[in-house]
Amino acid sequence: MRLKPGTAWSDAYERCCAAAPEAFHDDRVLNHWGGFWQRDGRPAPVFSPVDGTAIAGPPRLDRAGAARAVAGAADEHRQWRHLPLAERAARVSAAVDAMAAHRDLLALLLVWEIGKPWRTARADVDRCLDGVCWYLTEIEHMVAGRTPLPGPVSNIASWNYPMSVLMHAMLVQALAGNAVIAKTPTDGGLSCLTLATALAVREGLPFTLVSGGGAELSPVLVRGRAIGCVSFVGGRDAGAEVAASLADLGRRHVLEQEGLNCWGVWEYSGWESLTRQIRASFDYGKQRCTAYPRFVVQRELFHEFLAAYLAAVGSLRFGHPLAVEEPDDPLPELDFGPLISASKAKELGDQVGEAVAKGGVPIHRASLESGRFLPGQDTSAYFPPTALLSPPRSSPLFHAEPFGPVDTIVLVDTEAELLAAMNASNGALVATLSCDAQETAARLAPEVRAFKVGHNRPRSRGDREELFGGLGSSWRGAFVGGELLVRAVTVGPEGERLVGNFPHYTLLP
Template structure:
């Protein structure tokens, strides 16, 4: 039977996507639209407006006007707190609708978005609730005089201004929240650009934010591809900060574009995260299932922090591979609305060809293909499906081990001892995340401190709203989550006040 998502499109009530500028929904000034093709079926799901450079100008101007007016930036803490909590409640209330929209956008199965916290609507609501708690704590310091006469030395945290928030397609709930929540909590105004491959979900999240009572102009939305929409946004002279999650290539372009006006920049640029599996892992089968699941379930490896390198101690290497194969065999594909489906297709045909190219490269470089490595056919032929792929005996200097594939491909590398494991793990240009599997708590903690990565999981991995998330090395700049993300959307100001007329 031919796979189709059209009945779900109609039941969700998907409508054409528009821009949101200065409190008004409308088409792009150029009249151009983008037709979104579903990655599992190739069907046209819906259309949305493609913004022009003039539309981006209008969005930034609206955000600037709103910021300077102080309607939101100078609003009392209680006003901002209540609105952010109200919005978190609306997200929870509309969770099923939002998950369905995401399944129409990027084909992440409902089974995954309903059970895995990091890809759920609940995580977005929690992020907004968490940052609401920071609004009345954006304080500075009062410092004693260091020299001179009687005076006060004070610091204040103030909103950074107009923020360009640019989202990827793979985790709209979390990444919308990780960018928009701290920006609004700090008092900034925002111009938001969702990915062209996951727009309808984000537009509905924006509608709910408007319903929560956000003032006009505080959040503006421009839709369309990176060129021309993203380029016009990152180069705009009146944008004070760019917050971006995506590829290293675009991240480098943002740094170049920011130089002219010295924009503040936060970048999360992917990874080649290792899982270090020691022979004394408390449950080797569970460790293998966790690693393989992260690379295959849900997003099919299209996640920046997925452990795409498994470094496995030689004593348990064969046992790990056997368990990994068993986990890979259990992954199911198809209609994302089917509760029995566990994994998504690749997001578009270009990514499909890219991943298949990496698989061929792995074979050419001598890695041993244990399972998978092929595009899935049959009823799935019209989609961008690649089955779980595991390579063993991978050289840590090879392409498979060095480059971010962004697909369901796991590179398994053997190691002998702790020293070699740490060396192999750190031998990468990336440094986003890592996992350590060991029953020896001292070793697990010792190794985690030696790893050059932003988030380390010990015998598991989780994203938390109150923990900073970001990378070392070429995995990015800055952090999202917790106090560090509030700091990223504020400027620190020092104020000097003499208390007498005495000359200093």
């Protein structure tokens, strides 16, 4: 095995310097605020989860620097919000075209920075650009009778979808008439987001991109008086802190948080289909907000479920996303690469070990030796697919999302037990029921506390007109997707109640 020629990190960074020299210097990446690229902040050392290669680190601002950046965004917002829609749309369209021209470079950066396999990385870029193109065709009726927010939108997002979630939201927020602030995710995506931002600001979009620690910058990016809306994507602990910071401000917010998405199997016989679905559920190592890490299975069906499950996980392919046997070989078709960091892999390994020690039954534990790796490469961020039957209730794997290729399986005997097990985390983003009878699924689905419940198929975040939100503790604030995303970042008629999950009411679409 060898690294595919032309795909080394040095190759990718050299291409960034050539494509956007204003944003990439030979020794570091820059922040962008106040309409200019700023050589400020303290670059932090970062190593790729792919093989430990040193890559560009975020230029971390302190709180005072972030405050200056927010003030600059507020100035841009006062001008941008009055720009005619046709002009905003033309600039956003030009930015999309520029990003499309650099699609493969953006995808290669995602491989190195967050470990996405090549196919998954390109899909992330494509979903961003295709989604924004859809909004460009629909935006006129979406903003009719609405006005931009009083201040810029502040985005704090997790690292796993820099393009299809974060950059997509930024482009739509600007299209709707707002200046946009984004904090680079702490764990990865810096260079990809910087290149996309550089291409966008060349077309005149009011983007601010800064780096820094969440605890240091949160008072400015969340509570700053100029902020018009806070959009957060991440875990429940960090989301709860953001929600607490917003509690007394009455400020527009969109807080997408994790939940334990469950797949229930009850009175079911379509095992061949389920095998394909289980394999697909390991896409990107389950490092997705809509991953399914928990299967709740009718006990008398467990032997058939187990056969279908083992057939799926036994066919998974993981390893170095850029490793090939011959120079001319295409990049490998992998289900997943590394986790986001070696520390995350160790944490997950410790959780699995503790769960087994307390009674969890390992029904599948692959080894790293089954992965595709370069000779002698660092594999500390990789975690082979694992499945545990009956995780102990004291384990984090029982009640929280592992955010890695680890499944837990719980057996139940009654419908009441099925529903209780599927609702273990007080709210989720998605869920699925595998039932032969449509009537059974229709009766059980309303009792599952998830925003989307699929019948014999997985649910996802969705694209274009598909709505997205969460129930219980998995979501706070306005729902998004389709027209709801635009409503969340614009002001409607007086007295309007946004669709969403708010402290004083929940309004479903």
